[in-house]
Amino acid sequence: xxxxxxxxxxxxxxxxxxxxxxxxxxxxxxxxxxxxxxxxxxxxxxxxxxxxxxxxxxxxxxxxxxxxxxxxxxxxxxxxxxxxxxxxxxxxxxxxxxxxxxxxxxxxxxxxxxxxxxxxxxxxxxxxxxxxxxxxxxxxxxxxxxxxxxxxxxxxxxxxxxxxxxxxxxxxxxxxxxxxxxxxxxxxxxxxxxxxxxxxxxxxxxxxxxxxxxxxxxxxxxxxxxxxxxxxxxxxxxxxxxxxxxxxxxxxxxxxxxxxxxxxxxxxxxxxxxxxxxxxxxxxxxxxxxxxxxxxxxxxxxxxxxxxxxxxxxxxxxxxxxxxxxxxxxxxxxxxxxxxxxxxxxxxxxxxxxxxxxxxxxxxxxxxxxxxxxxxxxxxxxxxxxxxxxxxxxxxxxxxxxxxxxxxxxxxxxxxxxxxxxxxxxxxxxxxxxxxxxxxxxxxxxxxxxxxxxxxxxxxxxxxxxxxxxxxxxxxxxxxxxxxxxxxxxxxxxxxxxxxxxxxxxxxxxxxxxxxxxxxxxxxxxxxxxxxxxxxxxxxxxxxxxxxxxxxx
RNA sequence: UGCCCGAUGGUGUAACUGGCAACACGCUUGAUUUUGAUUCAAGAAAGUCCAGGUUCGAGCCCUGGUCGGGCAACCA
Numbered sequence: 001x002x003x004x005x006x007x008x009x010x011x012x013x014x015x016x017x018x019x020x021x022x023x024x025x026x027x028x029x030x031x032x033x034x035x036x037x038x039x040x041x042x043x044x045x046x047x048x049x050x051x052x053x054x055x056x057x058x059x060x061x062x063x064x065x066x067x068x069x070x071x072x073x074x075x076x077x078x079x080x081x082x083x084x085x086x087x088x089x090x091x092x093x094x095x096x097x098x099x100x101x102x103x104x105x106x107x108x109x110x111x112x113x114x115x116x117x118x119x120x121x122x123x124x125x126x127x128x129x130x131x132x133x134x135x136x137x138x139x140x141x142x143x144x145x146x147x148x149x150x151x152x153x154x155x156x157x158x159x160x161x162x163x164x165x166x167x168x169x170x171x172x173x174x175x176x177x178x179x180x181x182x183x184x185x186x187x188x189x190x191x192x193x194x195x196x197x198x199x200x201x202x203x204x205x206x207x208x209x210x211x212x213x214x215x216x217x218x219x220x221x222x223x224x225x226x227x228x229x230x231x232x233x234x235x236x237x238x239x240x241x242x243x244x245x246x247x248x249x250x251x252x253x254x255x256x257x258x259x260x261x262x263x264x265x266x267x268x269x270x271x272x273x274x275x276x277x278x279x280x281x282x283x284x285x286x287x288x289x290x291x292x293x294x295x296x297x298x299x300x301x302x303x304x305x306x307x308x309x310x311x312x313x314x315x316x317x318x319x320x321x322x323x324x325x326x327x328x329x330x331x332x333x334x335x336x337x338x339x340x341x342x343x344x345x346x347x348x349x350x351x352x353x354x355x356x357x358x359x360x361x362x363x364x365x366x367x368x369x370x371x372x373x374x375x376x377x378x379x380x381x382x383x384x385x386x387x388x389x390x391x392x393x394x395x396x397x398x399x400x401x402x403x404x405x406x407x408x409x410x411x412x413x414x415x416x417x418x419x420x421x422x423x424x425x426x427x428x429x430x431x432x433x434x435x436x437x438x439x440x441x442x443x444x445x446x447x448x449x450x451x452x453x454x455x456x457x458x459x460x461x462x463x464x465x466x467x468x469x470x471x472x473x474x475x476x477x478x479x480x481x482x483x484x485x486x487x488x489x490x491x492x493x494x495x496x497x498x499x500x501x502x503x504x505x506x507x508x509x510x511x512x513x514x515x516x517x518x519x520x521x522x523x524x525x526x527x528x529x530x531x532x533x534x535x536x537x538x539x540x541x542x543x544x545x546x547x548x549x550x551x552x553x
Numbered sequence: 554u555g556c557c558c559g560a561u562g563g564u565g566u567a568a569c570u571g572g573c574a575a576c577a578c579g580c581u582u583g584a585u586u587u588u589g590a591u592u593c594a595a596g597a598a599a600g601u602c603c604a605g606g607u608u609c610g611a612g613c614c615c616u617g618g619u620c621g622g623g624c625a626a627c628c629a
Contacts, residue, residue: 006567033629068628124627131625135555138625169627179556181625190627209629232558233624254558256622261564267629309577311566313559316622320564323578333591340588368591398589407587440587452587519588546589 008312010048010253014056014224026058026223030084030091031213033065034076034197036267037282037289038083040303040324041258047307048255049226050089059092061220066098067212069196077197079282083290088300093220097212098198100219104207105159107215107245108170108188112151116244117188118144119154120171127169130176131184137177138184144173158191161204165191170205174240182237186210214238217250225250228257229314258310259318262471263288264478264485278489279472285526285537286472286493296469297514297524297539302331318477325540332522332539336514337365340376340409340454341502341536343466343520345383347429347458350414353380358457361440363410374505378411381458383501385519388453389430391419396549398451400430407452409518413438413445454518461501464534467526468495502534509534516542 007015017023028049032038038046053060062084066072084091097104111117120143122130132138146154158168170189178184188211193204214237217225225238235252242249259265264273265288273279273287282289285296293303306327310319340363357380362373384400393401400406400416407413418431438445474490475481481488509515515523515536522539529535 006569008566031629035629065629071628127627128625133555133625136625137555166627181556184625187627192627206627208627213629229558230623231629233556236557256559309565313566315559317565320578323565326578329590338588367588396589409587411587413587443587449587451589454588516588516590519590542588542590544589549589 009314010052010224010226010255010312011055013253014052017223018056023223026053026056027061027221028053028058028224028226029061029063029217029220029222031063031065031216031227032080033068033071034073034080035068035071036076036271037291038080039265039267039270039287039289040260040293041265041288042083043087043290043303044258044307044310044312045226045228046084046087046089047304048312050091052224052226058223060089061093061095061222062091063095063097063216063220065209065213065216066096066196066198067207067209069192069194069206072197074197079291083294086294086300087290087303095216095220096198097207097216098196100212100216101199101203101207103219104212104215105205107241107247108155108207108211109152110245111172111188112155112170113148114244115148116173117170118146118151118173119158120144120169120185121167122169124166127187131181132176134181140176141171141185144185155189158189158205159203161193163191165193167191172237172240180233180236182210182233183240186237210234210237211241214241214250214252215245215247217252218242218245218247221248222250225252227252227254229254230257254314255312256314256316259316259479260288260324261318261321261476262473262490263321264473269485272486276486278486285467286469288472295527296537297332297522298328299331299335299514302328305331318479321471328540329522329543332514332516334368335366336516336522338363338367339503339506339515339517340456341464341466341500341506341517341520341523342383342385342454342456342461343497343500344386345456345501346386346389346427348382348384348414348455349429349431350380350382350434351417351431352433355380358459361410376410376503376505377457377460378408379457379459382408382455383458383461384408384453384455389416389427391427394550399453400432400451405447405449407438407440407449408455409452410440411455412436412440413443413447413449454520456501456503458501460504462504462507462534464500464502464506464536466497466500466523466536466538468497468538469493470495506534509536514539 030049050060120141122141130138169187171185174183176184189205232254238252283291283295306324359378360375363376365372388399390401405415412434414432414434416432420429422428435445470493472493473488475488478485509525521541523536526535526537
């Protein structure tokens, strides 16, 4: 009884290919360049590529597109691998475009021998000029007529290191008047006397993306090479190489990249935020990177669910971040342990409770799941949230106010009798009476209250630090804003509560556990946390109808 | 002044491939609730960019527009 779900355009293509017998199973690949961290946009691509091969029987390779030694580093390779695995996917083969350098070099010689590539001595400026513009045809390079022998000799000399960076390039010989700019004699190889993270100094010429990607797909017999929309114009060239080199005909398909409200999703901009110190690093919990989201408390399940819900198509899109938040809340609600933490304490003294006495009261760990409980200490002096008390409450204020009754979660109903002030007039504590017969689980008081508050007993409270994250940017759609994207950074994206009070059960907080601090949102332990100083990250707030209500008036 | 994509509620994705638009998020209202959470119920919201055409019938097909995006790194 599988739920009948309509197919996206990629699934339609694959099902047709399978039905027509074009393929018996499919091979996809996830091809990151190791020059940055993976972000949510990559997660969409990962879920697609791995999801498709899982669904249709086949496999997915992890292939690092490492053709540019000057920007790529091993550190990125390791992080990318762990992010993919954390998301819950396993590749069939771990591969590198650099594994194919010898083969790609031979492909280049093949093209030269076929008279389809030539060595060009033009400068970068000259080549740019020769390209023309989208509306004007380009012009031939003076070197375009070089004969095969000379091209071969020169190309071999390029490889041997006879020339300096930029002195020569290898170009495909296609058509400088082509309407597709990418077909105007694109560069195939350039000289870079640079150390490569894997091949070391074995090479001083490196293939360009276009000459490496498609051929790598072919070598791996990738059936469906799925990439984002900006590569649509490259497809013609992709197919040209397949035809001229007579290699395995992988096919490229493109989908629209993910855009999210209130954030940026480009590696360049994210790198800038890191380098300029707007965030603490690639895994700063405000970043849309996978590692940041993991640190913030997102679960792989929720990210996969999100990628599933946003769908795949070819039109530009801007996904509302509230969908992402919905996905985490939905998962966290099911798995998180409930705990009580007071962020902004207001002292409450229960005047009719025996001083020095402590009662340990059971409270459920998760009302949605198993019915296990933990013990919470109750005593005469407590803390509640300052926001949960008002001297002159508005009409629908269900919390504590003079004369008003409220339940303390898993404990007793209390009534506020008196407000005690400091010399400056601020409230120092409030004095309440409790109703012994209203004890949670054994309530015979018959009292009805509209509100329930979280609380912490003062004597056993554990001081903790809580980091509250908000959206990184102030505006929903950065793409339509004028000026620099950094002008729109949200100055309040991080708020640190260094002295919150937690119930003692939180002393045993584990690294991978997710918590719901009652009425305060979902949290997890930050890696910077120590047993002496617990540090929690807010993953996401709870939905808050009351906040909406108060905002209205 | 070119070539290539795309256009369905506020957002995203559907519509059995031609039979008068569905699902999710968001929003509103109500019920339940020892989390103003969760859960549940109800509701508002597009007549499918425009104009023609084909057809008994078009969001799906054709033609012409309009609007949006992409394309000229020795980046990927």
